[in-house]
Amino acid sequence: MRVSDAHPTPSGHGDLPGWRHVYSGKVRDLYEPDSSAAGGALRDRHGDVVLVVASDRVSAYDQVLSPGIPDKGVVLTQLSLWWFDQLADLVPNHVVGTDVPAAVEGRAMVCRRLDMFPVECVARGYLTGSGLAEYRTNGEVTGIPLPAGLVDGSRLPEPIFTPATKAELGEHDENVRFSVVVDTVGPQAAETLRDLTLAVYARAEAIARERGVVLADTKLEFGTDPTTGAVTLGDEVLTPDSSRFWPADAWQPGRAQPSFDKQFVRDWLTSDASGWDRASDTPPPALPADVVERTRARYLEAYERLTGAPLAL
Numbered sequence: 001m002r003v004s005d006a007h008p009t010p011s012g013h014g015d016l017p018g019w020r021h022v023y024s025g026k027v028r029d030l031y032e033p034d035s036s037a038a039g040g041a042l043r044d045r046h047g048d049v050v051l052v053v054a055s056d057r058v059s060a061y062d063q064v065l066s067p068g069i070p071d072k073g074v075v076l077t078q079l080s081l082w083w084f085d086q087l088a089d090l091v092p093n094h095v096v097g098t099d100v101p102a103a104v105e106g107r108a109m110v111c112r113r114l115d116m117f118p119v120e121c122v123a124r125g126y127l128t129g130s131g132l133a134e135y136r137t138n139g140e141v142t143g144i145p146l147p148a149g150l151v152d153g154s155r156l157p158e159p160i161f162t163p164a165t166k167a168e169l170g171e172h173d174e175n176v177r178f179s180v181v182v183d184t185v186g187p188q189a190a191e192t193l194r195d196l197t198l199a200v201y202a203r204a205e206a207i208a209r210e211r212g213v214v215l216a217d218t219k220l221e222f223g224t225d226p227t228t229g230a231v232t233l234g235d236e237v238l239t240p241d242s243s244r245f246w247p248a249d250a251w252q253p254g255r256a257q258p259s260f261d262k263q264f265v266r267d268w269l270t271s272d273a274s275g276w277d278r279a280s281d282t283p284p285p286a287l288p289a290d291v292v293e294r295t296r297a298r299y300l301e302a303y304e305r306l307t308g309a310p311l312a313l
Helices: 037-046 072-086 129-138 178-185 187-210 263-269 289-307
Strands: 019-024 028-033 049-054 058-060 063-065 095-097 108-112 119-126 155-161 213-224 231-234 243-247
Touching: 049 072, 058 263, 072 108, 072 187, 072 289, 119 178, 119 187, 155 187, 178 187, 187 213, 187 231, 213 289, 263 289
Parallel strands: none
Antiparallel strands: 019 028, 028 049, 049 108, 058 063, 095 108, 119 155, 119 213, 213 231, 213 243
C-alpha cells in the first residue's frame, strides 16, 4: 500500500508495540517504526521500513462494507508471501520479514519503503472486465488491437500489458496506452515495467494452470528501492483482490466466469435482495451471513488450490 493511496488514520486504530499507526486504506493499515527503543532497533536493522497489515475489511464499488470477511487478511498476506517466493528469481520484492507484533501475526509483513511508480501494471491473458468493455467499443485494449469475435472470458492470442493510471482514493483507475506510461516514467522504466509485468504473469499463469486455476489478469505495483536502485515488486501480489482467478473446469467463454474473490459480495449488492442503489449517496447495507461465509470460502479455496496446502489459521 502506498501512502498516496491511503487516508489519514481514523479513530479506533491503536499503535502496535514498536510501531505507530499512520495511514489506512480500504483494506490495509500502514504503520511506521515509533520513537521507542523497539522502533529504533527496527530502523537500525532494516532501514526505512513500514508494517503493512491486511485487515478483514472488504470493499466493492468504492465502498467499504460491513461486516468484514473473516480470515481475509491472513489469506491476502500469506498468499502474497507464497507468490513472492515463487517469483524471487524474476524480480526482487519489498518484504523484509514477518517478525511482527502478536496482535497482527499472519496478516502483516515488514516491508522496505519504495519509491513507487505512479502506474498500475496490469497483465491480461483473458478478456473480461474493463478490457472487455473497451474491446466492445473499438476492438482494442489500451491501443492494442485484438482479433474480432472475442467474448467475455476469451483467451487472448498472447498476454498483453494494459497499464492504468492510479486514481485518487474513491475513484476508478483509468486504462491508458503504453505511450502514457512512457511519458510518465520515461522509456527505459516503462519498458522495464512492461517486461517485468508480463514475465510475472507468465510465471504465475503457468503455476496456476497446473493447479486447475485460470489466471485471467493481474494488477502489480512496482517501485524503486532507494538503497539498491532496483525496480522492486511491492504491495500485494497475485491475490484474489488484485487478480482474477477462475476455476479451470468451469471456464466457459461467452459468459461471466465464476471466480475466487468477492464475486458473491458484488452480486448481492447489485441484486434486488440488497435494495441498494449504487447511484445514490446511501451507504450499502450490511452483508448477510451467508454472503460473508461463501466469500470467505472462496478466498480460502483460492489459497488452497494455488499453494496446494490448507491455510494455517
